[in-house]
Each structure stands twice: as C-alpha cells, then as structure tokens.
Amino acid sequence: MTADADLVLDDAVVHGTGLAAPANAIAVKAGWVVAAGDAARAMTARRRMSLGGRTVIPGFHDGHVHTGRFGMGLRQVDLSDATSLDEVYERVARRAAELPAGSWLIAHSYDHTALGDRHPSRGPLDRVAPGHLVWLKHRTEHMGVANSRLLARAGVDRSTRVDGGTVDLDADGVPTGLLVETAQAFVNDLIVPVSHEELVQAIDAAHTHYLSQGVTSCQEAGVGGGWIGLSPDEALAYEDALARGMLRVRTVLMPSYEVLEPSGPHGELRLPDHLPHYFTDPLLRWGxxxxxxxxxxxxxxxxxxxxxxxxxxxxxxxxxxxxxxxxxxxxxxxxxxxxxxxxxxxxxxxxxxxxxxxxxxxxxxxxxxxxxxxxxxxxxxxxxxxxxxxxxxxxxxxxxxxxxxxxxxxxxxxxxxxxxxxxxxxxxxxxxxNSSDRPIAEGAPxxxxxxxxxxxxxxxxxxGEEERIDPLSALKVATWNPAFACRMEGEVGLLQPGYRADIAVLDDDPVTADPDRVGAITVAATFVNGELKYDAMGTGHPIE
The missing domain is CATH 3.20.20.140 (Metal-dependent hydrolases)
Known part of the structure; x- marks a missing residue:
C-alpha cells in the first residue's frame, strides 16, 4: 500500500505551522510539507522519526551572505580573535614559514578596535613575511592591509588616488599599506578571478557549515563583479556545484550591478550572455x-x-x-x-x-x-x-x-x-x-x-533595549521575513502544507527557553526538501 507521506517527524514541538499552538508532528511528501499536528500523526509513512520532544522550526534563511569568501576564509589565516598587533604579526609569520616564497598569504577578519584602534602596517609585515604577497582583510572587508611587495605588484604608491576610497599615508607621505573601500580594487584585481574549482570547493565547505547551524536558504549578496565579486563566472560555479551535489543550501544569487550590461532597444540592464539567465532547479535562482x-x-x-x-x-x-x-x-x-x-x-x-x-x-x-x-x-x-x-x-x-x-x-x-x-x-x-553578512561576523542564526x-x-x-522583540517574532525575522525579502514567502519560511520541507531540528525551544540560553541551543538535524542533510542525532529513532 502506498504511504501517505515519505516522512513523519513525531514527538516534537513544531513552530511555524499556522496552527493555534505548536504542533506535535509534521509530515513530508516529495519534498513538501503535507500535514502538521494530529493530521500528520495519523498518516502512514515510509519512515517515522521520533524526535524525543525536540523543537522543529522552518529552516533558517540567511538573507545576506558571501559564501565564496566565507568558504575560502576557512582555509585562510583567521585573525578574528587577535587582540594585539604582535599576535597578528606572529600568526602571519607562522603561515609564511609554511608557504613557498613568492606565494600569496591572505588573512581575514582582523579588527582594529580589538588592536587598540590600530591597523597592521606594511613595515612589520615586510619583516615577518618578506618573500610573500601579504593581504590582511579587515573584518568588514571594507578595508585591508598590504605589505610592500603586494603594494608594488598592485602599482600603489604615494601618488595613487581613487574615488570612493583612500590609500592611507604615513607622516612622510608613504603608503602604510592600508587600503580603504574602493582602493582595495588595486589588490582585488590581482586576486580575482578566483578559479572555478576553488569557488566550487568554497561553496561546498561553506554550505556544509551552514547546514550544521540549521540554515537551509541563503542569499548571495553580490556575485560576479564589483569589489565584492570573486569571478565574472561566479554563477557558473554555483551551477556546477548544484550539478555535482555540492550546492547543499537553497541559494539566491544577487548579481552585482557591475555585472549587468545594456541590452535591447532601450538599453535595459540584463545579465551578460555567457551567464545562465534562468536556472531550472529550485535550489538555485537569481534574485x-x-x-x-x-x-x-x-x-x-x-x-x-x-x-x-x-x-x-x-x-x-x-x-x-x-x-x-x-x-x-x-x-x-x-x-x-x-x-x-x-x-x-x-x-x-x-x-x-x-x-x-x-x-x-x-x-x-x-x-x-x-x-x-x-x-x-x-x-x-x-x-x-x-x-x-x-x-x-x-x-x-x-x-x-x-x-x-x-x-x-x-x-x-x-x-x-x-x-x-x-x-x-x-x-x-x-x-x-535577518542575515549574517558572513564572513563579516559570526553567522549562527x-x-x-x-x-x-x-x-x-x-x-x-x-x-537599544527598547528594540528587543519576543521569541516568535524573532523566529519570523530569521525565517519567513528573509524569504519575503527575495519573493520566496509562499515557498519557504513556514511549515504549512504547500511549503517546502526545509526544516531545522533544535535541542531546545527558543520560544520558551530562557532568553540568555537561546544562543547556546544546538542544532540536532537539518532537512532540505525533506532530505536529511545534517544529523547530530545519529540515525534518529524509528517508531515503526
């Protein structure tokens, strides 16, 4: 006999179903939610999982991320917790000792406020990594610091001027290495385009991390061009990752304005011809x-x-x-x-x-x-x-x-x-x-x-304590509202019949937990299209 559902998640506290109170179960068929509460429990299913009272919510939707940069950063020197310039230089020196002379040495997420409102500078970087092209990215990625070798490669000197940014100079009028806003383009033009395979691997690594935090959808905030893009063919890397099973999270690509080209009799701005104008899989779309x-x-x-x-x-x-x-x-x-x-x-x-x-x-x-x-x-x-x-x-x-x-x-x-x-x-x-802007800040929703x-x-x-909100409103800000932001509000962000079964299972209920404990709640499992993509519970506990 054909089952009513592919999966029933039972013995749970389910939010986002539209019912007057949290449901106790949810049913999934062909990747869609088909029932919640007692109606879900009554269904026959190919598989049932008892969640032992855990909480089920719509998967988190990150409304603004930079996945390629985050995934690449997992392999770069992490300066996010450095608390002194000496510590920054020590980490750079350690990585320099591991790399061949002449190679790039990229670090990310230094915070000048944690360094006594000071930035690293080219002189000390020259001493600890004299044979490398050193680029230290600020946590905001709106500025960075280069050593002398990289400044020379980029063609930056005391005479360099740029609109919308600055080349920082010392008292003698010599560049300190700090490049602000659009001045970063001198270095960025040497780094990009990132290779197709490196981008695919970065997407894979980042999405694996996202799933461990209950994130099932994300929006890529600027791909293909401008100072934030990593390659003119960035969209093709996402398409390839999808074909290879490495696009693990529902993704909306936001093209940078600089990507668009005039087209048609009135000069309308369109994507260039070498990029796909449409994707056929609902895991990937333009935004x-x-x-x-x-x-x-x-x-x-x-x-x-x-x-x-x-x-x-x-x-x-x-x-x-x-x-x-x-x-x-x-x-x-x-x-x-x-x-x-x-x-x-x-x-x-x-x-x-x-x-x-x-x-x-x-x-x-x-x-x-x-x-x-x-x-x-x-x-x-x-x-x-x-x-x-x-x-x-x-x-x-x-x-x-x-x-x-x-x-x-x-x-x-x-x-x-x-x-x-x-x-x-x-x-x-x-x-x-809600969004994370990762890698700019911690991304755990x-x-x-x-x-x-x-x-x-x-x-x-x-x-701004007057800006606090209640837990159910906070869940909506982190699930349905980001879907609304990219016109997906009828597809994801809720766990009602007719919505995709993008689900996060939590070890505690953020609605009823002590607010001070919400940030420490762990993710037990993550489903995308009703398929288990992250499992910290083992194989679950089948009831039948």
Whole structure:
C-alpha cells in the first residue's frame, strides 16, 4: 500500500505551522510539507522519526551572505580573535614559514578596535613575511592591509588616488599599506578571478557549515563583479556545484550591478550572455541586483549626516556621487530588477530612499519590494519613510554583539539608539529580515536570535533595549521575513502544507527557553526538501 507521506517527524514541538499552538508532528511528501499536528500523526509513512520532544522550526534563511569568501576564509589565516598587533604579526609569520616564497598569504577578519584602534602596517609585515604577497582583510572587508611587495605588484604608491576610497599615508607621505573601500580594487584585481574549482570547493565547505547551524536558504549578496565579486563566472560555479551535489543550501544569487550590461532597444540592464539567465532547479535562482552606496560603520566609512564622534569632519564615504547612485538604482528598476542597496549610514539611506521614491513614479511594478542591505543607522523620520515605501531592511542582528560597542563609540549614545533597529521597524509594519553578512561576523542564526531578545554588546553592555522583540517574532525575522525579502514567502519560511520541507531540528525551544540560553541551543538535524542533510542525532529513532 502506498504511504501517505515519505516522512513523519513525531514527538516534537513544531513552530511555524499556522496552527493555534505548536504542533506535535509534521509530515513530508516529495519534498513538501503535507500535514502538521494530529493530521500528520495519523498518516502512514515510509519512515517515522521520533524526535524525543525536540523543537522543529522552518529552516533558517540567511538573507545576506558571501559564501565564496566565507568558504575560502576557512582555509585562510583567521585573525578574528587577535587582540594585539604582535599576535597578528606572529600568526602571519607562522603561515609564511609554511608557504613557498613568492606565494600569496591572505588573512581575514582582523579588527582594529580589538588592536587598540590600530591597523597592521606594511613595515612589520615586510619583516615577518618578506618573500610573500601579504593581504590582511579587515573584518568588514571594507578595508585591508598590504605589505610592500603586494603594494608594488598592485602599482600603489604615494601618488595613487581613487574615488570612493583612500590609500592611507604615513607622516612622510608613504603608503602604510592600508587600503580603504574602493582602493582595495588595486589588490582585488590581482586576486580575482578566483578559479572555478576553488569557488566550487568554497561553496561546498561553506554550505556544509551552514547546514550544521540549521540554515537551509541563503542569499548571495553580490556575485560576479564589483569589489565584492570573486569571478565574472561566479554563477557558473554555483551551477556546477548544484550539478555535482555540492550546492547543499537553497541559494539566491544577487548579481552585482557591475555585472549587468545594456541590452535591447532601450538599453535595459540584463545579465551578460555567457551567464545562465534562468536556472531550472529550485535550489538555485537569481534574485535582486546588489548596489553599493557607502562603506562600513566600524571603519567610519558609512555615510552619516553628522561627524563621527571624536573625528571632526569625518562623515564617511559614498561609493559614488548621489546622482550616480540614483541613476544606477533607477536604471536597474526600469529594467525590471528588484533592488538591494547596501546603505549603512543615515546619509546613504537618505540617498537610497530618494531614489526609491523616484522609482515608484515609474510604476513598473506594483510590488517593487525595495531592499536596504544592513540599514544600520536609521533616524526616526527614515523609519516612517521606509514604511511608506514598503522597504525591506536586510539586517544583521548579531552586529548588536559584534559591533555594538564600536557603534556607540563612533556614533555617541544618542545616535546609537538609531542603530540596528528592530522593534521600532516591525511596529511600523516594516518586515526586517535577518542575515549574517558572513564572513563579516559570526553567522549562527541562534546567536542572532539571542541578540534580538537580549540586545547586549560583546562587553555585556545593554544596546537599544527598547528594540528587543519576543521569541516568535524573532523566529519570523530569521525565517519567513528573509524569504519575503527575495519573493520566496509562499515557498519557504513556514511549515504549512504547500511549503517546502526545509526544516531545522533544535535541542531546545527558543520560544520558551530562557532568553540568555537561546544562543547556546544546538542544532540536532537539518532537512532540505525533506532530505536529511545534517544529523547530530545519529540515525534518529524509528517508531515503526
């Protein structure tokens, strides 16, 4: 006799089913949820798994990641926990001793604030790794430090100038090695394109890591071009990873604006011909176009309206003139693209909101679903404008911990209250979507949930406590809202009949657990399309 379901997960606490209370079971057939609660329990199934009271939620959806960079970073020198310049140089020296002369030595995630507000510099790097091309990426990836050999290879000297970025000079007018924002392109042009196979392997490694954290969907925030892209053929690496069974997480590719080419009688912006314009597998699809407006908050390159604290005259950088940014946004919108603009400071957000307002005048889409990536410093008047324009902020709630202390230092206590907003946006009907921005910060979504509930910085200081939300709202911010951000809200983000069976099984319930313990909850299993992709429980416990 044919079974009603392929799989029933039983003896569970299931959230996201649409039922009035948590369900006790969920049934899956052909990759889709077909029933929940007693209706699921009553079904015959090819396999049943008793979860022993564990919690089942829709798989986490990371609304803004850089998978290639994260996967490659797993093999690079990790400086994220370095607390002194001496420690940075020691790690570089150790790796240099392992590498052949003349090779690249790349490290990631150094944090100048943890180094006494100081950056590494070329002189000490020359001493510890004289025979290598050394590139140290800041945790934000909005700046980096090169040694002299790499500066010379990149053609950077005291006369180098660049729009939208800076080459840092010492008192004698000599480059220190620090390249900020668009100045990184001198080095980036030497690193990219990353080889096709290296990208495929990076995707595989990153997705394996994502599954261990209950992540079943992610959105790649800028592929194929600009300073964030790793290869003009980046999309082909994802397509190949899918064909080889190495694309393990449902993926939305967001092309960088720089990838698009004018096409057709009116010059509409389209993907170049060598890239697939459509994918046939639901695990891979195109999403919004990614546009950069400004820099980062911790590096004081985010474009703000008032000076950064203790830095008179510094208001950050727009990565292009406001008119140019407006032209890019309007052109992409008129070409039919959903727009996702990186804007962190309130000055950058002003520019983006004005462009979005102009786009509405073209009336090409009744639901343009404009996005602002990061959307970090939001004035009260901007909250109102975002609600009126239907903007979706794709934010990194873990930044409350990772960057909260430096945000307050750079903005001061009054403006810090505008930073990493949550409840004030949700209360106005603005559907904030959670994301990690990894490798910029820790990507575990349960730790992001923790910061939505408790709002404390790495030092333990409270940060915008009035922006805390309840656990069920936090789950929605980390599951359904990111799906809404990329027009997948009818497909993933819930565990109702007709939704894909993308599921995370947790060892505790984040809805009822002590908020201080939510970040420590572990993932027991992860399913994509109803298939078990990560299993920390062994083989489960069949009932029949």
């Amino acid at each position: 919004p176009v990614k546009i950069f407006a400004d820099g980062a908050l911790s590096t004081r390159t985010a474009a703000v309206t008032e000076d950064f604290c203790h830095h008179p005259g510094q208001t950050g950088l727009l990565q292009a003139e406001p008119e140019t940014l407006r032209d890019r946004i309007v052109a992409a919108h008129r070409s039919g693209w959903q727009i996702a603009t990186h804007a962190i400071g309130d000055r950058a957000i002003d520019v983006v909101l004005a462009a979005y307002q102009e786009c509405l005048g073209h009336r090409l889409d009744d639901d343009p679903r404009f996005r602002i990536e990061h959307c970090s410093v939001v004035r009260p008047d901007q909250v109102t404008r975002m609600a009126a324009l239907g903007v979706v902020p794709v934010m990194q709630n873990f930044f409350v911990e990772a960057l909260g202390d430096v945000a307050e230092a750079n903005l001061g206590p009054d403006r810090a209250r505008w930073c990493y907003r949550l409840r004030s946006l949700l209360d106005r009907g603005v559907p904030v979507a 349960l730790r992001a949930l923790h910061r939505m509930l408790v709002r404390r910085t790495a030092s333990g200081a409270p940060f």
